[in-house]
Amino acid sequence: MPEGCVKINPVGLLKRYIGNREPPILTGGGQTVAEVLEALGIPSALVAIVLINGRQELKNYVLQDGDIVKLVPLVGGG
Amino acid sequence: MNGYAGQILRVNLTDKTVSKEPLDPKLAQRFLGGRGFGAYILYSEVPKGADPLGSENKLIASSGPLSGLLVPGAGKMDWTCKSPLTGGYASASMGGMLTAELKYAGYDSIVLEGASAKPVYLYINDDEVELRDASQYWSQGSIIVETAFKDELGEEFQIATIGPGGENLVKYACITHDFGRQAGRGGVGAVMGAKKLKAIAVRGTKSIPVADTKDFYKKARAMFKACKESELSEPWTKYGTSGVNTWSNEVGAFPVRNFQAGAIEGYESLSGQVMREKIVVTDKGCFACPCPCGKYSHSKKYDIYVEGPEYETAALLGGNVAFLDIEDIAYANYLCDELGIDTISAGNAIAFAMECFERGIISIQQTDGLELKWGDTQAVFATIEKIANREGIGDILAEGVKYAAKQFGGNSDDFAIQVKGMEMSGYESRNAPAMLLSYMTCDVGAHHNRSWAITYDIEVGRDKVTPDKAGKVIELQHIRPLFDCLGACRLQWVEINLDLGYYAPILRAITGIDRSWDDLLKTSERIWNLTRMYWAREVAGFGRQWDMPPARIWKEPVAGGPTEGKSIPREDVEKLLDMYYEQRGWDKNGIPTEEKLAELGLADVVTI
Numbered sequence: 001m002p003e004g005c006v007k008i009n010p011v012g013l014l015k016r017y018i019g020n021r022e023p024p025i026l027t028g029g030g031q032t033v034a035e036v037l038e039a040l041g042i043p044s045a046l047v048a049i050v051l052i053n054g055r056q057e058l059k060n061y062v063l064q065d066g067d068i069v070k071l072v073p074l075v076g077g078g
Numbered sequence: 079m080n081g082y083a084g085q086i087l088r089v090n091l092t093d094k095t096v097s098k099e100p101l102d103p104k105l106a107q108r109f110l111g112g113r114g115f116g117a118y119i120l121y122s123e124v125p126k127g128a129d130p131l132g133s134e135n136k137l138i139a140s141s142g143p144l145s146g147l148l149v150p151g152a153g154k155m156d157w158t159c160k161s162p163l164t165g166g167y168a169s170a171s172m173g174g175m176l177t178a179e180l181k182y183a184g185y186d187s188i189v190l191e192g193a194s195a196k197p198v199y200l201y202i203n204d205d206e207v208e209l210r211d212a213s214q215y216w217s218q219g220s221i222i223v224e225t226a227f228k229d230e231l232g233e234e235f236q237i238a239t240i241g242p243g244g245e246n247l248v249k250y251a252c253i254t255h256d257f258g259r260q261a262g263r264g265g266v267g268a269v270m271g272a273k274k275l276k277a278i279a280v281r282g283t284k285s286i287p288v289a290d291t292k293d294f295y296k297k298a299r300a301m302f303k304a305c306k307e308s309e310l311s312e313p314w315t316k317y318g319t320s321g322v323n324t325w326s327n328e329v330g331a332f333p334v335r336n337f338q339a340g341a342i343e344g345y346e347s348l349s350g351q352v353m354r355e356k357i358v359v360t361d362k363g364c365f366a367c368p369c370p371c372g373k374y375s376h377s378k379k380y381d382i383y384v385e386g387p388e389y390e391t392a393a394l395l396g397g398n399v400a401f402l403d404i405e406d407i408a409y410a411n412y413l414c415d416e417l418g419i420d421t422i423s424a425g426n427a428i429a430f431a432m433e434c435f436e437r438g439i440i441s442i443q444q445t446d447g448l449e450l451k452w453g454d455t456q457a458v459f460a461t462i463e464k465i466a467n468r469e470g471i472g473d474i475l476a477e478g479v480k481y482a483a484k485q486f487g488g489n490s491d492d493f494a495i496q497v498k499g500m501e502m503s504g505y506e507s508r509n510a511p512a513m514l515l516s517y518m519t520c521d522v523g524a525h526h527n528r529s530w531a532i533t534y535d536i537e538v539g540r541d542k543v544t545p546d547k548a549g550k551v552i553e554l555q556h557i558r559p560l561f562d563c564l565g566a567c568r569l570q571w572v573e574i575n576l577d578l579g580y581y582a583p584i585l586r587a588i589t590g591i592d593r594s595w596d597d598l599l600k601t602s603e604r605i606w607n608l609t610r611m612y613w614a615r616e617v618a619g620f621g622r623q624w625d626m627p628p629a630r631i632w633k634e635p636v637a638g639g640p641t642e643g644k645s646i647p648r649e650d651v652e653k654l655l656d657m658y659y660e661q662r663g664w665d666k667n668g669i670p671t672e673e674k675l676a677e678l679g680l681a682d683v684v685t686i
Contacts, residue, residue, distance in 0.1 A: 012310050013575075045328070046533075049325070051313055057351070
């Protein structure tokens with residue numbers, strides 16, 4: 001990933017929202033996860049867990065350069 | 079018989095006799111194992127009208143054909159009996175190591191019959207089976223006793239215990255195993271307590287026959303590889319079910335203050351990340367699990383260790399009683415585990431009492447002087463102990479919220495959050511009709527594990543009340559309980575996305591019998607209908623009215639969170655049932671038709 005970018009990696013069922021494309025790479029941070037989800041057309045309610053560099057964050061997290069974002073779909077509960 | 083241990087163990091607690099029967103291949107063919115064996119034995123052997131806490135009831139613990147083999151998550155055991163909580167069918171699934179150990183000892187199921195006059199435990203060491211005195215363990219906590227048994231018998235024994243809640247016949251007492259895995263729902267622990275059976279200790283050293291070993295290993299390796307390579311393994315292993323605590327609030331599904339609202343302010347403090355940083359000591363898995371979702375935790379605040387809290391406990395003993403500190407929830411979880419009561423029903427019962435107290439339906443005299451206020455930790459902890467020990471208000475709450483509403487009166491029946499007498503698990507569903515229908519039609523009461531359809535509501539539109547939603551609920555009610563027949567965990571499929579296409583081929587490699595996935599689903603449908611007929615046989619006037627949720631669903635809109643103002647009109651609730659019954663081939667009262675029973679090959683075991 002180029003320096004100063006943010007990688008967005010939807011996994012499992014969420015892949016369908018980016019078609020067969022490579023995970024999107026944003027040029028630089030500054031946006032919240034919720035804003036990125038909206039821009040990509042991924043329904044926020046279907047994203048159960050947001051991992052930023054392997055750590056769970058809320059959807060109001062403001063992305064920073066170099067972040068790797070894993071979006072984990074809604075699943076089966078306890 | 080390939081895939082099976084080949085014997086059913088019968089233990090009569092009344093006369094202390096033990097017998098071993100060969101497993102009938104026809105039973106395996108028609109009911110597969112696990113929950114299927116339990117349902118058939120319950121229906122055919124427990125007499126109509128039996129007292130759930132009397133000696134006629136049987137407690138049936140069963141493994142499945144995958145249990146104990148190298149299949150991802152093949153560590154599930156089913157516990158079936160007539161439920162003291164609902165008066166109908168109870169079946170609770172337990173993870174851990176016990177199901178594998180039981181098969182290694184040479185048994186697919188244990189059928190516990192009769193009742194002992196004095197406390198005993200069941201000792202199983204391969205062929206050696208006996209009932210032994212357990213007086214010294216009576217009245218002690220579940221995990222204390224499990225530890226004591228490990229010390230006495232050896233670490234290699236697998237132990238299932240009840241706590242004081244089971245001994246005191248709390249209607250939602252659970253059975254605990256592996257220091258925090260439970261058969262939680264429906265009061266299976268009370269049935270064990272009524273039999274004066276404190277524990278079961280199992281050690282097995284035999285092997286399980288497999289039809290085609292080479293093919294089996296090939297397929298098993300492929301399944302483990304798929305789990306390990308799944309991008310979903312990382313978050314599920316790291317956070318377990320607590321990973322969805324924040325999501326549930328974001329979408330208004332988190333039960334808050336006795337299911338009044340769908341999100342709680344400050345829910346960020348309950349996130350999986352906060353829990354991991356604050357209390358989690360290590361990940362903990364069941365038998366043959368590639369993605370151990372259990373979290374073993376230590377609370378510094380209370381200096382206790384507990385497995386959890388799982389999502390359901392964070393919901394019912396968190397949001398539902400207005401707790402926002404994960405350590406408070408962990409302590410409530412610890413108390414319930416040690417005392418041996420189900421956290422879901424206990425959380426509901428306490429929240430129900432809190433709402434009654436808030437509304438002035440019950441007075442401080444009725445709460446034994448406790449100020450039952452939202453978020454009051456001492457009130458919650460004290461009430462948990464009162465329930466387990468059946469003291470004061472705890473004696474009423476120990477019967478479940480349906481009974482408690484009758485005692486407390488007023489309009490409390492409207493907000494006693496239960497279906498069929500079982501308290502609802504952790505999903506506010508006034509803006510999720512498929513999830514609501516899942517609760518209404520679940521075969522043990524308001525539980526989510528047969529069908530968890532809120533995903534579908536979100537995907538297709540949360541306001542829609544359409545036939546496809548009933549269809550989705552039915553589809554899930556056949557797939558998910560099938561795992562409870564196979565004796566394997568469904569999380570590898572649900573959470574890790576392991577393809578369902580793996581299961582029929584590996585079952586064929588194990589048993590040598592070629593069965594399609596559709597045939598297995600038909601078996602699951604057969605069991606679903608059999609359990610429905612069990613309800614019809616046992617409960618006078620059983621039918622449509624027993625599938626109705628509490629009136630809060632249509633009378634009171636959601637009072638906070640993203641779905642604020644939403645409710646489901648009563649006519650839509652009825653419409654959901656109409657669509658569901660029609661697609662199931664049941665009559666308008668929700669009873670399977672003769673044609674449907676004949677189609678499923680149930681004519682020979684079903685009479686009302």
